[in-house]
Structure formats: C-alpha cells, structure tokens
Amino acid sequence: MLDTVIVGAGFAGLSAARTLITKGREGFVILEARDRVGGRTKPGVIGNLDIDLGGMWMAPGQARLKRLAAHYRVRPYPTYLDGNAVFRISKRERQGPREDLSRLFGIGGGLAYLHARWKLERLMAPLDTERPWAHPEAERLDAMTVETWIARNVLHPLPRVAFRTVCATILCAEPSQVSLLFFLHYLKSGGGLEVLISSDTGGAQNLLFHGGVHQISRFMADEIGERLRLEAAVSAIEWNDDAVTVHSERGRFTARKAIIAVPPTLLRRIRFTPELPQPKTAIHDRLSMGSSIKFWVLYRTPFWRKRGLNGTILRDDVPTTPIMDVSPTGQDRGLLVGFFDGNHAIRHADLTTEDRRIVVLEMLAEHFGPEALRPLDYIDHDWTDEEWSGGCYGAYAPPGVFARYGEHLRIPIGPLHWAGTETASEWTGYIEGAIQSGERAAGEIMRAMPVQNDGSA
Numbered sequence: 001m002l003d004t005v006i007v008g009a010g011f012a013g014l015s016a017a018r019t020l021i022t023k024g025r026e027g028f029v030i031l032e033a034r035d036r037v038g039g040r041t042k043p044g045v046i047g048n049l050d051i052d053l054g055g056m057w058m059a060p061g062q063a064r065l066k067r068l069a070a071h072y073r074v075r076p077y078p079t080y081l082d083g084n085a086v087f088r089i090s091k092r093e094r095q096g097p098r099e100d101l102s103r104l105f106g107i108g109g110g111l112a113y114l115h116a117r118w119k120l121e122r123l124m125a126p127l128d129t130e131r132p133w134a135h136p137e138a139e140r141l142d143a144m145t146v147e148t149w150i151a152r153n154v155l156h157p158l159p160r161v162a163f164r165t166v167c168a169t170i171l172c173a174e175p176s177q178v179s180l181l182f183f184l185h186y187l188k189s190g191g192g193l194e195v196l197i198s199s200d201t202g203g204a205q206n207l208l209f210h211g212g213v214h215q216i217s218r219f220m221a222d223e224i225g226e227r228l229r230l231e232a233a234v235s236a237i238e239w240n241d242d243a244v245t246v247h248s249e250r251g252r253f254t255a256r257k258a259i260i261a262v263p264p265t266l267l268r269r270i271r272f273t274p275e276l277p278q279p280k281t282a283i284h285d286r287l288s289m290g291s292s293i294k295f296w297v298l299y300r301t302p303f304w305r306k307r308g309l310n311g312t313i314l315r316d317d318v319p320t321t322p323i324m325d326v327s328p329t330g331q332d333r334g335l336l337v338g339f340f341d342g343n344h345a346i347r348h349a350d351l352t353t354e355d356r357r358i359v360v361l362e363m364l365a366e367h368f369g370p371e372a373l374r375p376l377d378y379i380d381h382d383w384t385d386e387e388w389s390g391g392c393y394g395a396y397a398p399p400g401v402f403a404r405y406g407e408h409l410r411i412p413i414g415p416l417h418w419a420g421t422e423t424a425s426e427w428t429g430y431i432e433g434a435i436q437s438g439e440r441a442a443g444e445i446m447r448a449m450p451v452q453n454d455g456s457a
C-alpha cells in the first residue's frame with residue numbers, strides 16, 4: 001500500500017509532493033487529469049516569447065514562490081511602471097502614476113475613496129485569515145454582497161465605480177455576486193486592498209518571470225519523476241478511517257492517506273464512497289469560479305512609452321481592462337497583457353479570437369494612436385472553457401456560505417486532506433496560496449503518519 005495519493009498537479013499538489021520528497025516520504029503517487037502539470041498556470045508563446053496564459057505575477061513578499069523561483073533559477077523582472085497610467089472611470093479620464101487612485105477623483109471623490117478604504121480596513125482588522133468565519137461579525141458580513149457594502153459606504157459616484165471595477169479585476173466576478181466576508185478574507189490574506197491592486201514595489205502585479213512562472217511547475221514535476229501520472233483523471237474515491245482507494249484513468253491506487261488538490265468547484269465530479277459530510281458538500285457546491293479571458297498583444301517596440309505612458313489602462317466603460325506593459329527587460333519588443341474579467345469574460349467567450357482582437361486593438365488605439373492597430377501578434381486564452389479549471393483566478397463565495405461552511409474547505413475527513421489555493425490562509429487565490437496549502441497538507445499527513453524507528457511511515 002502507498003502512503004499517499006495526491007490528486008491534482010497544480011502548484012498545490014506539486015508543492016505537497018515536493019514537501020514529502022524533501023522529508024524522505026517517497027511512497028506516493030500524484031494523479032493529474034491533464035496531459036501537463038501546472039493547472040491554472042499554463043505555457044504559451046507569442047512571437048518568439050514564452051509567456052504565461054494563466055497565473056503569472058509574483059508579489060515581492062511571496063516568500064514561498066520567491067524561494068522556488070530562486071531554487072530553479074527562474075528570473076523575475078518588473079512590470080513596467082515609468083510614466084503615466086490611463087484611468088477612465090465614470091467618463092472621466094485622468095493620467096497619472098498607476099497607484100494613485102485617490103487622486104483621480106478630485107478632492108471630494110478622493111476623500112470618499114480614502115474614507116471607504118479606511119472602513120474596509122477597520123472591518124478587516126479583527127479578521128483572522130486562518131479562521132475568517134470566526135470574525136465577530138461573520139454572519140452579518142457574510143449576509144451582504146460587496147455591492148451592497150459599496151452602495152452603503154462609498155459616498156461618491158467616482159470611487160464607487162472604482163471599487164466595483166477593482167472587485168471585478170481582483171476576483172473576476174461582479175461585486176453583486178460576492179460575499180463581503182469572503183472579499184475581506186481574500187484581501188487580508190494577500191496583505192490588503194492596496195497590495196492586491198498594485199504593480200508597484202510590494203504589489204501583487206509587481207514581478208513576472210522571464211520564460212514564465214509555469215516553468216517552475218515543470219521543474220517540480222521533473223523532481224517527482226515517475227510518481228507523477230498524467231492523463232489520470234480521478235473519477236471516484238473510496239475511503240474509510242484506515243485507507244483510501246482512488247480510481248483514475250490510469251488505474252486504481254490504494255494508500256493510507258490522500259491529498260486532494262483540485263479546485264473545490266470541481267470536486268463534485270469525483271464520486272466519494274461513503275459520501276462526504278453535508279457541510280463539506282455544501283461549501284463545494286455553493287462556491288463559484290471567476291471568469292476571465294487573458295490576452296496578449298506583441299508590438300515591434302513599446303511605442304506608448306514615447307507618449308509618456310506606461311501601458312497601464314484601467315477603464316469602467318470597456319470590457320478589455322486592466323492592461324499592463326509586461327515587455328521583458330533586455331529586449332526591444334513591446335508586450336501588453338490584459339483581461340476580459342467577470343461578466344465581460346462571459347459575454348465575450350462566444351466571440352471568435354479575431355472579434356476579440358478587434359475590440360482590444362480599437363481600445364488600445366484610442367490611447368496609444370493608430371500604431372496600436374498593427375501588432376506583430378495577438379493571442380488570448382479563455383479560462384471559462386478549461387475543463388479541469390472551470391474558470392479562474394479562483395473560486396469565490398456568494399453570500400450566506402462562507403461564515404457557515406467555510407471551515408470545511410480545509411478540515412481533514414478521515415484519511416482525506418485538502419489542498420488548493422482556495423484552502424490557503426495566506427494569498428488565497430494566488431500561486432503563493434497554492435504552495436502554502438500544499439505544504440500545509442503534506443505537514444498534516446506527516447504528523448498523522450510519524451516515521452517509525454525502522455524507517456517506515
């Protein structure tokens with residue numbers, strides 16, 4: 001019998017596997033449905049550049065991802081920030097440094113923005129990201145959508161629209177769909193609103209990687225070797241207190257423990273015998289995945305910089321922002337990345353790539369001039385369409401779920417342990433959160449199966 005079966009080879013499952021190897025716990029297999037590792041990180045190519053079609057950025061404070069990148073010698077470079085960003089919110093256009101949202105709105109709007117941000121921070125203060133459901137006002141905050149909170153607390157139309165746009169950008173879901181308690185947890189686990197919206201030093205969009213972050217998952221897979229089985233979708237899991245049998249396209253595996261590292265919204269595709277307890281099923285069935293189509297546009301040069309612009313565009317009146325300049329350092333090309341997020345992604349998912357290309361280029365031309373209509377290449381990737389992700393960047397909770405059932409995301413059930421970025425208490429929704437969750441689940445397994453004197457687990 002194996003010690004452990006890991007289901008899912010995204011950053012969470014791979015990190016669990018790597019942790020087990022580091023501690024000499026080699027008796028495991030890792031089963032992955034796709035024909036590749038990395039899950040919501042995925043390789044792509046535009047021109048002759050290797051890029052990330054999925055997860056991409058790293059905040060400088062994300063210690064685990066930073067360590068992995070350094071270990072595998074995957075080099076980071078910064079998002080381009082010199083010059084002005086373009087903001088058009090509520091038909092009002094401003095150019096300025098990317099980070100300074102409050103200065104966009106004039107004195108009255110700026111004060112309203114700062115006041116609302118302060119209120120959010122006050123609500124977040126007693127929230128423990130290990131146990132957000134224990135917040136003293138958990139039920140009340142969970143009964144409310146982010147939209148309700150914005151309507152009641154942001155006392156000026158300009159920052160109100162900005163808060164809505166920010167929510168859709170961070171979660172790929174509309175504020176009317178998301179529980180306020182969940183939103184507060186998401187923000188706090190990553191260090192707060194300003195960190196999550198920022199590309200400046202310290203911000204979540206500050207650094208990306210030459211060749212792409214997805215390379216790291218491939219390097220981890222190389223270390224795991226033959227214990228990794230690709231195209232091994234798991235369809236059923238039988239379990240009791242002592243053992244677990246996992247049925248996959250690559251056969252049946254019995255082990256003492258399992259780490260299940262798949263997006264919680266996909267768990268319903270696995271048949272558990274006996275069935276999982278109702279609170280566990282309740283949280284998985286009620287979470288939803290965000291929606292996003294990520295696009296890339298390659299130009300001969302980053303010509304917008306000559307106009308004093310840094311490539312960042314954030315607007316509430318088009319479906320195609322945020323956009324940022326992520327041209328790799330040390331070469332001449334101009335490279336922009338952007339997103340159709342939330343409802344915009346759903347509405348544009350059925351268009352052809354060519355139609356989406358036209359929408360993107362016409363918008364870019366408004367700000368950067370006619371040169372924007374002549375890129376070397378355009379590609380996009382629709383994550384609403386990915387069978388083994390079901391959307392992105394992560395799952396979010398609608399009202400009335402997280403306070404009551406959130407704790408069941410992570411609590412082990414018999415031999416079953418749970419990983420995945422949605423179970424993380426730090427940087428939930430991000431690659432860093434996935435790594436944290438995998439390391440945590442591997443730790444649980446090792447504590448539950450201490451090594452005997454004869455070396456066996």
Ligand SMILES: Cc1cc2nc3c(=O)[nH]c(=O)nc-3n(C[C@H](O)[C@H](O)[C@H](O)COP(=O)(O)OP(=O)(O)OC[C@H]3O[C@@H](n4cnc5c(N)ncnc54)[C@H](O)[C@@H]3O)c2cc1C
Pocket residue numbers: 007008009010011012013031032033034037038039040041053054055056057058232233234235261262263266269270292294383388389391392393394419420421422429430431432434
């Ligand atoms: C477009 C996009 C942009 C993003 N941007 C960023 C960013 O800039 N920075 C950042 O930190 N994060 C970003 N994210 C989020 C980040 O990619 C994810 O949080 C992270 O990769 C999740 O890792 P995970 O291991 O928890 O889950 P996944 O990566 O989803 O891994 C789960 C794995 O389980 C497999 N699986 C599912 N069901 C089964 C089954 N039944 N049997 C076997 N295997 C199964 C899947 O194929 C997958 O490989 C982005 C995501 C997307 C899609």
